[in-house]
Each structure stands twice: as C-alpha cells, then as structure tokens.
Amino acid sequence: MRYLYFPGCSLKGTGRAYEESLLAVFGALGVELQEIDDWNCCGATAYMSVDETKSYALAGRNLALAEREDLDVIAPCSACYLVLNKTQKGLAEHPELHRKVVKALKAGGLDYKGTVRVRHPLDVLVNDVGLDKIAALIKNPMKGHRFATYYGCQIVRPYATFDDQDDPMTMEKLLKAAGAECVSYPLKTRCCGGSLTGTLPEVGLRLAYILIKEAKKRGAEAIVTVCPLCQFNLDGTQGQIAKKYERVDLPIVYFTQILGLAMGISASELGLTRGIIPAQAVLAGR
Amino acid sequence: MALEQTIKYEAERDRDFARWVMDQSGGDNLRHCIQCGICSATCPLSLYMDYTPRRLINLAREGFKQEVLSSFTIWLCASCYACRVECPKKIQVTDIMYALKRRAIQDGVYPRRFPIPVLAREFGRMIFLFGRVSETLLVIDLFLRTSWFKFLSMTGLGMDLLRTGRMSFLPERIQRRAELRQVLDALDAEEKKEASR
Amino acid sequence: MEHPQEKNGRPRIGFYICHCGSNIASMIDVAEVQQYIAALPGVKVSRDYKYMCSDPGQEMIAQDIREHKLERLVVAACSPNLHEETFRKAAVKGGLNAFYFQMVNIREHAAWVHTDRRSATEKTKDLARAAVYRVHFHKALEKRQVPVSPEVLVVGGGIAGIHAALTLANAGKKVTLVEREATIGGHMAMFDKTFPTLDCAACILTPKMSAVKSHPNITLWTYSEVVQVEGYVGNYKVTVKRKPRYIKEDLCVGCMECIDACVFKEPKFSDKFNQGLGKRKPIYIDFPQATPKVVLIDPQTCIQFKTGKCKKTCVESCDREAIDFAQKEEMRELQVGAIVLATGFKTFDAKREPHYGYGRYPGVFTALEIERLVNASGPTAGEVVGRDGKHPRAVGIIHCVGSRDEKTNKWCSRVCCMYSLKLAHLIQEHSGAEVYNFYIDMRAPGKAYEEFYDKLLAEGVHFVRGRVAEVTDWAMTPEEEGRLVLRVEDTLAGFVRRIPVDMVVLSTGLEPQADAQAVRRCFNIGCGSEGFFQERHPKLAPVNTFTDGIFIAGACQAPKDIPDTVAQAGAAAAEALVLIDSGHVELEPNTSYVVEEECSGCKSCVPLCPYTAISFDGEKKKAMINEVLCKGCGVCVAACPSGSIRQNLFDDDEIFSEIEGVMAK
C-alpha cells in the first residue's frame, strides 16, 4: 500500500508529534507514505478570507503536483484535508473559477485535472488497511484507559465522506481495536476555537475550557484528537485556562500516538514527550 | 439615556450589495432562508456575536451593507461548518462569511479591534514569500503588529513550545518559489485585465 | 406515404388559437400564428379568441362547422389533458365526429416555459402546422362502451378508508375493505385526543369501526394485502393475500381468554401498537376496541411455532375451538369496478436526526409515543412518565423534525404544529410540567385552529421561535445537571438559549409509506417526487389518478389532518359512485387492429402484448386483436414488420404527417 503524503505546515512545526506518530504507525502497518514533492501551504482557513481565487490556486498547485503520481493523497491535518477537498469540489462546481485557476497553474508549468483523491488517515486506516490488520498488530493493549474522542470541525464537516457528520465513530473503532475505552462525549465535533485563540484569546479560551472540562467530567484521562490545531489549542492554552478558570491538566494526544503505544512503539518515537501537559496518565502501566 | 432611532428606511438598503452576496460562491441559496435560527443555535461562537448568523443572513439578503460588513459576526466565524451542515436549506453560511470577510477587507470597513484581518493578510504575505507558513513567526509577527501586551502573556506558551521542540524561528520554505510566484502573478494579471475592462 | 398537400379532395379545416387571457398571448403572437395557419392549404377558417374553452368560444366552433362545412378541427390552447374533451364536444355540437379534432398544447408546452416571444411563436407555428397536417388523416371513430362492475375495493382501513367504505356502502354499493394490519383504525386509533376540539379519538372513531364491521354491504378483510391488480377501469381483477392469524375469524368472539391462558404469564414482547412502550404476549389483540375483535398469534414469538412443544393452554381455554395452528395464507380474487386507495402515511424515523438524541437519550420520545403515553388505555394508563419512571418537570416539544428540511423531507407536514399544541395541552394537563414548544412558523390555518393556539398561549405554554440545534446531556450550569439541554436561538429575542428539560418530544413529520412505490406500481398510478401518490390535477381532480377508476384519499396523497382526510375520503367515494352508478364507461378508441390482407402471419406481435389481446388464427394464419382487451399502447403497431397493424388516433399516417408538419418550412 502506497500513498502520497501532504503533511502541511503544522505537522512540520507545532504538530511535529502528529507527523512522528503517524509515520511510525503507518510504517509499522507497512503503508508507504511518499511526501509530495515541494508542496506548499494549503492556504488553510485564513487565506480564504483574503482571496478566494488565489486560495484555490494555492491548493490547486498541491493537487497538480499530486496528480503527477497515480496515488491517493493522505492529508492528516484537518484544515489541509478540508481545503484540498473543498478546492476539488469548488473548482468542479464553478467553471469560471476553474478556468482562472487552471490558466494560472499553467503559467507556473502545472497541469490540474482534478483527478486526485484526498483522504484522511482515519479513512485510510479503517477502510483500506482494515481493523483486522490493525488489531493483529496490537501487542500492548490500552486496557483500562479511558479517552474522550475529539474530531473537531473540519474532518466530517462539511463533506462527510467516510463518517457521520453528527456522530462520527471511526476513532472509537480504532481505539477499541487498541483495547482502550471511549467515554460518551457529546462535544466531539464542537469547534475548539483554535483559529481564534491567537487573535481573540478570551473567546478561544472559553471554547477550549468547555471541551476539556466536559471530557474530564466524563472520566476521560486524555482527549484524543486528529487535528494539529486542536491539539495545539487544547494543550497550549491550559496554562491560561488555569489562570482564568481552573486547573484542568488533561493531556491532549493524537490518535496515532495511542495506536502506536498499543502497537508497542516507544513514547519518544511517537512524540509523546512533546505535550505541554505531560501524558503520564496515558503512559501508565507501560 | 440617549434615545436612538432604529427605524430603517428603504433608501438605506443597498440592493446591489444583496445581489453581490448572492453572486458569491455559496451565496446562491441565500434567498431560501426561513430564519429558523439553527445556524445560530449550533454556532459555538454566536454568544459573542453582535448579530447572530441568522440575523446576518437576513441583513445581507435585505441589503443592509453597513450593518453586515462592520459586524463582529463575520470575524468570529471560525469556519467550523456546523451551521452549513445543519441548515435545512443547505445555505453555505461559512462560504458566505468568507465572502463577507473578503469584502470587508477590500472595503476597509472591518472593526479595528479585531486583529483577524491582520492575521489573514500576514498569512497571505508569508505564503507569498516562502510558500509555507511557520506558525511561530506568524504569531510573533501578528502580536508585534497588534498588541505588545498580549505577546508578553503568550511568551509563557512560547517557552513551553521551545521546551517541547515544537517551535522554530527558521522560516519553512519551498524550493520552487518562482513557480508559485508565477501562478499567483498570473492571477494578479488576470484580475487587472478584468478590472480594466 | 401520401403527401397531404398533394392530395385532392383535401378536407376543410378550421383552426382556432386561444389567448387564454394573457397566459398564452403574452408569450406567443397569436395573431401571427392565426394568419400563418390561415394561409395553409385546406384551412377554411382561422381565428384567435380570448378564451376558446368558454361557452362563446365553443359556440363559435360549432357555428363555424355548420356555416363553413368544416370537416376537421384544430384548436391550439392548453394541454389536451385539460380540455380535449371540451373541444370534442364542441365538434359534436357542430355536427362533426369528435375524433376529427386535434388539440395543440401551446400553453404548458410553449407559452409557460419559454422566455423569448419570437422563438415561442415560431415553435407554436410548427406545432399548429403539424396538427393541421395530421387531422387530414383523422377518421370518424366512436368511443367504446364497456360495462362496469358495481363493486368497489377500498385499500387501507384508517379513517380515510373507513369513511370511504361507509359512504359507498350506505349508497347501497358492495364494498370490500382490505387492511394490512390485524385491525382497522390506522393512526387515528393510536391518538388520544384530536385537535382542535379535543374530542377523544376513540370515542369518535370506534362507532365508525363497528359500523364497518356490521354493515351488510361491507366485507372486511384485515391482515390482508393486495398483491396484484389486472384489468382496466370498471373491470379490475384484484388478488388479495389473506395472511394467517392462526385464529378462525368466524369462530373467535374476542373473549380474550386465550390471552390469559397463554403459557407466558406476563406480556414480554414489544407491542407495536403502543410504539414499543408496552408489552404483549405471543397471542394478543392490538387494543380493546380492535375491529374485528379477533385475536392473533405472532409465530415469531409463539412457543408452539418455535419449538412445537408448547402446552397449548390457549387451545384448551377456547371452547369455540377457534385456534388453528395450521392456518395457511390464502389468495382471494375480487372483481371490482373502482378502487379507492387510502393507504395512509408513516411517521419520520427520528433516528435520522441524530443530534436530537432519539434512541440515545431515554428522555427523548416521538410524538406518536407521547400519544400512547397520554392515552388512558395506553401503556402507562395516561400517566406522563419517562422511560426511567420519573415525572418530568419540564418538557420540550420540537416541531418540524423531518419536515421543512432539504436534508430529510422538504415539505411541511401540515399537522405537526397542531398536534404539538394538542400534546402540549395534554402533557401540561396530565403532568403539570412546564412545556416549551420550539417552532419555526406556527401554522394554524384551519377552522378553530388559531383559536386553539390562542388557548394554549393562555394556558402558559412557552413558545420559542427557533429550530433546536441539539439535544444533549452536556451540562453547563448546576440546573442543567442530569437533564437534557436544548440549544436553540430564540429568534424573536435574537440570542441563543440553553433550556434544560426532562423529556423531549420530537414532532416527527409525515412521509409516504415505506412501500408506496411498490403499491403505486401494483395499482399503476404515479407518485410525486416526494413519494406521495400523484393526483390527476392538484386543484380540479384531487382524488383522481391518471389511471381511470383508481381514486386516492387521505395522507397517501399528501400529509393532511383528520377533517381534510375525511372530506377527501367522501370525495373519493363520490367519484367512485359516479363511475359505477353509470353502469358503463366510455373508453378512448385508440385501439389497434390488424389489416388482414396485409398480415403475413409472422406472429412477432403475439408475445409483445402485455394484455394478451393478440391471438393467432391458425386457420387464416393471421393475427387477431381483441378490441376489448387492447389498451391502445401501440407497441404491436411499431413492431409489425409488414405494417399491417394500425392504431386508431395514432396511426403511422397521422404521426408521419405530424413529423412532416413540425419540420416543414
């Protein structure tokens, strides 16, 4: 199994642990990831507010680069996953935009056809690799560990392709395969406010606080997430939350880190040392 | 207490603005809104908004341009798409918010206390220069431009990030920056051509 | 093919184009078309007129026929589905055979669908010219008269079917009422009270149910389904499957001693009639007033069926020996002249809106479940309690669940506002709880409905205008702990509210029955895009279908309340009466026939006919078409290699001349 890999800026920066754990887990599963040659920033949500056409062109360049190989693209970052998919759809639906973007890409020597499939690691793990194969590699099940699964916004919304929009369950399936328990967590798709924490701290903090507090109340020892921005936001703001509201101290980890632990990969290899809130509870018993 | 006139006259409506909104990608369903308010109810940020998303949709549809473009609402939208998914009329609220943000930046009417437009612009500048975004630089740059005090309170987090190896002061950059430049320049040229027409 | 314009003895044609007020004239230059057609060979009269279908319009045609000795008639106006009969009658009035007439559809097919006057006018000229060419080949024909069987089949035993069957039976007609469930009564039998008068549903329904049972003109077949319909208007042959209830219906008197005697001492199985809120035994009766009052056995849960080793205490208890484990499914045939379909609706599956937590949170109920809960003969004897046995302090009723939503059902289900008001009243009355209604628009447009809304306002029920985003057990305040929280924008106040309640009622919308498509195929009628049965005309033929002799009534046509359903059922019964009372029907003469001299006897047409109207005469070695069986589709005509099969009204000459007509310059 081989895929193209679009890490995005976050996985090279604050979300480094996501990349480390993702590569480790996929490597253990024998899935090859080939990084897209000279990819650029997808534009994320911010650039859409500046220039729609350029925003599509930015993502378009990545898609055009990906089309040179006949492989599906894996985009682990929620924002990248959404933007790349949104671009495919937007260009297919708006002929005028399509014309402009294709022409501009041509000027840069790039050819966009709109043929590539952009997928999320959750989708690939459950639907391509399969839970059976994953279960077979679980050496050190996460028995007795309870997590709150947190999907955030941009994975199942607005295009629910591999899971339900209101109540996604893919992560639960994976964590169950890893031997862990999942608490009922009705906030699993509620926005964490990550894109606002830097600009409107009072707003972002409250959203993050609500999410963490509720997960704790429901008996989770950590929040398991799929998004580098959510992880950064929920992990990095706990200091300020302690000042403004109360001490919460809940580790925020990536689902790939939990899978990796259960597969017997070391904590440092999985970037589990990179959390600002230490992940001791998660590491208990190993 | 000062008395304020709240009646609106038809002359205050900007019909071209309403048409413009409906012409933007995602704006085509706007007319179908039945004002049920599920967008506001599902929005995690509506509690901070001066107009709830539902009210904003109606203001835009009716052409109250001034109210729409200077509202906090559009800048509070975090693009979580919850409203879009719940809307019974499939109105693409998030995309409408994007369009309104662009228009507000273009018209220079966004509320000054919101640094979000600055972030958006800096984000664009960084992509234009390097092709990738290094979050650290972006955050520092942003805070230097908007507020020194906030930057100072954030330094605690900065230290944490340095400690855990998640912060880098070197900008990430792509190899073929010229190629990206050509693409973006081509779009600028096209836009100029259109504007001159 | 013969060229009409080259033929001598060309018939004298009259052409009329209708303005239809401004409906046609605003998009089509009728004067130009009129003048253009006037110049075509054979056209002796060409006129345009404001309303051709009006009395003066028809009179004008009749007079012209007499005065100008017209032999053919062409009218360009609306769809032939609307006024073909009108102008045929006008032709007859003038002394012309009705089938020397051809209608041109320039309203629905041109004026209303185009925006460019020039091209719409050109199109009209083409279509009118085609008809002028075509009528040349028309022949004098007569409608066929076929006798009508005087009996009627009513399908569905809800209030619509009950009312239709009683109306027909009271008029002296023999009616068979077929119901798929074990009892008649439908949804109405599940309701507690009815809006806006709050009279008890059972009190007004059960007398009608027993009237059905005892009426000498009604044969009641419950636990039965129509499986096949053959024939045509006035002469339908219907096959009905009678499912085994393992009870001899004519012997059972409904004493229910067998139920007491069942080896299951306690009711154990989910009770469908009570929406799963109550329990029943394997041998049961849906509710005390079930009609017919005959028990039935569910073989899925009965020990005797599952193991064959039951003590059969039920059999012992029945001194009438009505229990029959060997009962088999039966097929019965009916011959009827007309059919009334009253197959009803189903309620929206609340699980399709997962954010409302139905099936996840025990405090979330559907409206139909609450109907059973507030019903004195329901599972809690009318007590409003949650699944946990607790009495709610506050109840939230969410309107429009599965209605007015592009993601589920686009339509307004029409009854939910009113039944939500009714349930709000009943819940408050039964439990004293604080009740909130969450609505988008309050729709109370019936007689005394607005007044009912006013009554609820006075009773102190809360009304919050806004669609609820979610029902959650995520608490933000101490008051919310352990309860269900509804998040909603109070759109009239302009801010979002969180409202904690203990019970949520989902006012689910009305949908077509799950098997509506299969049923409509069986009866050869159409469905609208939303899946409800399609009426022939939305205003003027609301209970007719495109298949003559098949009528629709009640919520199978669209969501509607009880008053409207009963009115429609009466209308459907009246339409069926009109048909069977006349004793015969007239059929379009568009049947096919074989020109014997030309038939080569190849038999290729014989297997094509779905009605076995074509047979092969072994002696003559020719195909023969039975005119009575032929329905006039024309499949055999198109297939005949020697061109020896012709079709009245749609013969090759007629269609070829129409092609020539639209293409001529």
Added chain:
Amino acid sequence: MNKNSESVPSGKGESLPSRHGGPMPAEPKIVAFFCNWCTYTAADLAGVSRLKYAPNVRVIRVMCSGRVDPQFVLDAFARGADGVLLGGCHPGDCHYAEGNYKTLRRMRMLARMLKDMGIHDGRFRLEWISGAEGDKVKAVVNDMTAKVRALGPLNMPDRFKEWDKEMVHAR
C-alpha cells in the same frame, strides 16, 4: 473513423458552420416523442410550474414510448431534425406494464444504426421521465439543445440533394 465524428457514408464530413461571417447559424430543431402518461405529463407539469427551458423541442404525443417506430426517428432526421428525443416512463413504471422495455431494446439497436450512419450519438437520446419530474424535462431539453447546438446543423435534406446531384454526375 472516429466513433464520435459525424460524417456521412460517402465520407463527406459534416462541417460546423463557420463562426465568423455569414448568417447566424439557424437554431437547432429537435423532434421529441413523449409518452402520454409520464413524459408528456411531466412536460405539462414543467409548464404549470413555469419552469423555463429552451424552445427548440417539438413534442409529438404518443400513448406509449413503445409506439415509436424507429422509422419515425429516421423520418425526423431525414426531414431536417437536428436531434430526436424520446421520453418514456421509468423502467418498471410503464402505464402499459412493459412498453418502455420494448422501446429500450428497439432504440438501442437504432442508436447503433444511427452511429454507423455517421449521426453523432448526441443527436439521439432516450430518457425516462416520470410524471412528477417536470424539472427533468427542463434539464434534459436544455442539455440536449446545448449539445446539439454545439454539434451544428445536421441538415440531412440538403445532403440528400447533394448526393442526388452526385448520383446524376456519376451517371
């Protein structure tokens, strides 16, 4: 020969009318055969709903799409139609039980034949449109009109004349 190219058996290709100079190309004309129970009713519904669509189609009513003799289609083309559209009930929904299946079989064969004759497959179309699908009438008519317009005029009558002339010369 390219499968989708439009050329006549003599090898003379159908050339698009020149875009520059000369008179504007005539609007394409499409002859349609609609069955009474489904597609004709759907067209009525489109009218009642005031849906707007291209004025290029001329509808001929038949009781069932199964009545349509392939010769009707050929005749329409021969008389100058640029396209022929056939509308019937959805499979399984035929008012006459199964007439539309017969149509389907027949028209598949005809479509192959038309292709062999060099008539582009975009010019002949069979659509299932139920009585409730007024919007589909609009979509199909608009789509087909656009496609046939892009193909340009078929102009069989003039081509027949050309061939007749060539035949005379050949003699």
